[in-house]
Amino acid sequence: xxxxxxxxxxxxxxxxxxxxxxxxxxxxxxxxxxxxxxxxxxxxxxxxxxxxxxxxxxxxxxxxxxxxxxxxxxxxxxxxxxxxxxxxxxxxxxxxxx
Ligand SMILES: [Zn+2]
Numbered sequence: 760x761x762x763x764x765x766x767x768x769x770x771x772x773x774x775x776x777x778x779x780x781x782x783x784x785x786x787x788x789x790x791x792x793x794x795x796x797x798x799x800x801x802x803x804x805x806x807x808x809x810x811x812x813x814x815x816x817x818x819x820x821x822x823x824x825x826x827x828x829x830x831x832x833x834x835x836x837x838x839x840x841x842x843x844x845x846x847x848x849x850x851x852x853x854x855x856x857x
Contacts, residue, residue, distance in 0.1 A: 763850065767805035767843045768836050769817065775833065785825060785833050789814060804843055 771790040778784040791800035791814055799808050809817075824832040 763805045763843065763846045764807050766839055766846060767802060767807065768839045769802045769804065769807060770836065770840060771803065773836065773840060783829060783833075785829075785836070787836075789818070804847065 767790075769790050770787045772786070772788045774786040776784050776786045790803040791809065792803055793799075794801050794808075798810065800811060800814055801808050821832070821836075
C-alpha cells in the first residue's frame with residue numbers, strides 16, 4: 760500500500776483553532792507511536808516506519824509551511840487527511856492490512 764504512505768500526513772486529531780492573538784491556528788498531533796523493542800516510530804494510520812529524527816524534520820517542515828502559507832497548508836493537510844481516511848476505509852473493505 761505505497762499509495763497510502765504517500766498520501767498520509769501522519770497526523771491525527773487535527774483541529775482548526777485560534778491562537779491567543781485570535782489568529783487561525785492548527786492544532787494537531789502526529790500519529791506516530793513507539794514500537795516496543797525498537798527505536799522506530801510507526802504511523803498508526805499508514806504504517807510508515809520512521810526514526811525520531813525524521814519526526815522532528817517533518818514537524819519543522821510542517822510548522823514552516825504553516826507560517827508561510829497557513830490557509831493553503833491547512834487546506835492541503837485536511838485534503839490529505841480525507842484522502843487517507845478514504846484509502847484506509849477501502850483497504851479495510853478489501854480485508855487487507857494497510
Ligand atoms: Zn502515516
